Amino acid sequence: MIKNFLDHISHAFDIPLSxxxxxxxxxxxxILLSPILLRRIKIPGIIGLILSGVVIGPHGLNLLERSxxxxxxxxxxxxYIMFIAGLELDMNEFRxxxxRSVLFGFFTFAIPILIGYPVCYYVLGYDVLSSIMISSMFATHTLVAYPVVNSYGISKNEAVAITIGxxxxTDTAVLIILAVIIGASQGQLGKEFWxxxxxxxxxxxLIMFGVIPRIAKWFFQKIEGEKTxxxxxxxxxxxxxxxxxxxxGLEHIIxxxxxxxxxxxxxPHSSALMNRIEFIGNAIFIPFFLISVGMIVDISVLLNGPAALIIAATLTLVAIFSKWIAAWFTQLSFRYSSAQRQVIFGLSSAHAAATLAVIMVGHRYGIIDENVLNxxxxxxLVTCIVASLATEAASKKVVLAGEQDEVPSEKNIAREEQLMLPIANLNNMESLLDFATLIKSKHSPHPITVLTVVPNNEMAEQNLQRARKNLDSTAKYASGSETEVSMIATIDHNIANGISRAAREEDADGILLGWPSKPGIIEKMVGEKTESILNQTDANLFMCHVDKSLVMQKRIVVFCPxxxxxxxxFDFCMGKILRLSQELSIPILYVCDTRTERAITEYIERNKNSSRVLFSSYQDWDDLSGLRTFVKENDFVVFISARQGEVSYRHSFDGIPKKLGKIYAQHNRILIFPSRRGGYSLDEYEDISAAPILQRIGRGIGSIFTKDKH
Structure with a gap:
């Protein structure tokens, strides 16, 4: 029995493992150990995975075979690598x-072929078809080092954007050339082929850009609750x-x-779905690919004679040199820094996916020989190592030069950014938290503060326990998108007082509220809760109604009085609107006067934002009903209001949540009150605010003498 057990154990570890x-x-x-160990000796994780594949592969210790x-x-x-590269491409930046992407694509396609063809034809002695195929292989590149730039936070840098574009x-052109070469080798290069x-x-x-987006939009809208x-x-x-x-007739990577x-x-790039896509890819699938690339490598081919060694060295040198020349021409053309040139070279010098496709197909059809394959x-192997090292070094230089996805001024603001999310209704908690995640800067180290305030009455203790349970469900939802949240449950005599006190304690500069519900009789008499919060806080306040799927939005329409x-x-609010535009990849229409337009344009230029921006002029801001002509069916409506007494406040802003809720009932909408310089109001000293009562008396008297247009 023991012998059978030992035999069973020994067979389980037969080499190669089955x-x-x-x-x-x-x-x-x-996947777990390789990056951790090699990081200590300053070797990028990508190289560690490829070298691990060499060691355990059929040409190494033969622990695994390519099953x-x-x-x-x-x-x-x-x-996954190619998909994530397309998914994370900043379409505004790419537009x-x-x-520049087209010109770089021409350089990185034409230069390797112009250098490679004479070398293959005259130096290595291959025929015309073989020389074209080998030189076209030099023109391809695989974004093996893309996870490196992503981890350094420079994936939206222009140098990265044009390299991905x-x-x-270049890969499409090479794979089309491959189809043409195969057709020519079989004598099928006729009119019917083309x-x-x-x-x-x-x-x-047509299917990919005409049909798939429509189906996806319908699916995300109709099956909104099913995240899996x-x-x-x-x-x-x-x-x-x-x-x-x-x-x-193309390659699957395209x-x-x-x-x-x-x-x-x-x-959206900050959504829970994007987080799941990246997490599973980076944890399992992409490392699997890198290990499998290493498993193909056969170091022993270099020992088969000088011919194999000469061909391998020549191909490697031409591949690296031609890609460096292409990156150098790109740098000269667009006046990039040396660090950006190195990023372009690092990303475009790795040969793996398309290169394997070209060579394997060429070998299968007998166009290239065994020496070229080996x-x-x-x-x-060499280009993947060179690309990873070059990209790692260049990414550090770009970060040190302050050329990350956001400019330094934005990053300095982001470091202090503190968003607070008071939760009163769990039904709109998920949409509010998703929206907060979209507009929150990735550079901010502070979590989103989720707050619930319990009235101070005889049921306070029980209500506090219930509130903490509700906060646990919020935390569970936030963990799905790896959104860091801080939970606060507090007791106060007045909800508005509790929110304003917590905002001061947390030094919140942005408060996100749900859209105010219809007030009851008591609230009408003593002042609505949202109005009390406005009076008691100085922070930027966002009233949000985001109950429709964001994939349906085609524009953001911003009304700036x-x-x-x-x-x-104002700058903080503009930054959030522009970030929302980038996340949703939709343009912004600003409705404002010429002075405000000039200020917005200066802000966009100062912060190097790539969002598409349009402007329309509007003059009669005392008649807000005229603004509805600017809004279409699938627009996201944003209104920049002001607290009473501030410089941009107007009488027409009285009761604006109710007005906007009535006019734009079918739209996602945000009402923004920019932060003010500070001060105090009666609300800070009273549980039941007296100021709204006086305001309503004043408005009531005023309405006797003036007819309200709204």
Whole structure:
């Protein structure tokens, strides 16, 4: 019995490992340990994973062989890299830099081919078709080092944006050339070939950009509560797009990248769904791909004779040198810094995905020989290492130079940013928390403060316990998007007093409230809760009604009354609106006068924001009903109001929540009260505020003599 047990144990560890559970456990152990160990000796985690693949692969210790399961996970990881690159592309920035992306794409495509073809034809002695195929392989690159720039927070830097944009252009061109070379080698390069390729490519683009976004928008809107279903749907789109690309005669990586572009506007970068996509990809699938790349490498090919060594060295040198020249030309053309040039070179010098596709297909059709295949595997290992090291070093330089996704002035403000979210109704808690996550700066170290205030009465203790339970459910929801929250439950005689006191204690500079509900008789007599909060706080206050799916929004319409740019919190509020625009990838229409337009333009230029911005003029701000002509069905409405007594306050702002709620009942809307310089009001000394009563008496007397237009 013991002997049988020992035999069973020994067979389980037969080399190469065949037990799928053990294989998966070993891969996960490497994913966990490799980056941790190599980080101590300053080697990027990407290189550690590739080298681990070399060690455990069939050409190393032979612990693992390239089984169908490994190939499947590797393919998923490769598609994940391309998909995330398309998904995280800042479309506003890409739109601004599309001409630069095209020029970089031309450089990184043409220069390697112009350098590589003469080397392959005259130096290595290959024929025309083989030389074209090998040199086109030099033009490809895989964004293996993209997780590095993402971790350093420079993924929206212009140098990164044009490199990603150029990737799709050059890889698409190379893979089309590959299809042409194969057609030429088989004598099929006729009129029918070109018509089939052009038609299938056009149908692919039509489906991806015409059909898929509409289906995705409908799905996210109708199945809004099923967060797991959202992730499964996204995965389906990625693999369906990869399959469609193969049907169209392209490589599946092009399909994954295009899927990212198609869903880009529908998945905000700070959303819970985006967090799940990145987390699962970075934890399992992408490391699997990097390990599988290492498993292909056969170091022993270098010992087969000088021919293999010469070819491997030549291919590697040409690949690295030509990509550096392309990055150098790009730097000269756009006057980038040396750190940005190095970022471009680092991202574009790694050869893995498309390179493997080209060489494997070429070898299968007999266009290239064994030496080129082996030399290419060595090239992949060396270029991945060079790319990772170069990108890591360049990313540090970009961060030190202050060229991260947000400019230094924004980051300094963000470090002090403290958002508070008073929760009164759990039904709108999720939408408010999601909105707060979207507008919160990623540079802020402070969590979002979630507050609940319990009235100080005989049931206070029981209500406090119930409130803390409710806060636990809020914390659980926040953890789904890795949103850091701080929970506060407090007792006060008056809800408004409790919120204002907590805001002062936490030094909150932004308070997000739900849209005020219809007031009862008592509230009408003594003053509404939101009005009391306004009187007692100085912070920027956002009244939010966000109950419709944000994927339906096509524009943000911002109403900025005259002199709103003079308010103390104007810059803070503008920053949040622009951030929302970037997250949703939609333009902003500002309705204001010329002076406010000039102030907004200066703010955007000062902070180098890439959002698309339009302006419309409006003069009669005493007649707010005229503003409805600017609003369309799927617009997100934002109104910049002011507290009474502030410089931009107008009589027409009286009761504005009710007015906006009535006119824009079918729209998502935010009413913003910018922060003020401070002071005090009677509300700070009284539980039941006297000021609103006096205001209502004054308005009532005033209405006898003047007819309210609204």
């Amino acid at each position: 037990n799928p559970v053990l294989v998966f456990a070993l891969i996960l152990f490497i 169908s399961a490994v190939d499947l996970f590797s393919t998923i990881g490769l598609l 601004k830099t599309r001409h 150029g990737t799709i252009l 018509l089939t390729l052009g038609f299938s490519f056009a149908v692919f683009l 279903a959202h992730y499964i749907f996204v995965l389906f789109v990625v693999f369906f797009a990869a399959f469609l690309a193969e049907i169209a 399909g994954a990248f295009v899927a990212g572009l198609a869903l880009n506007k529908l998945i 030399g290419t595997i060595v090239l992949i 005259p002199l709103s740019e003079s308010e103390l919190g």
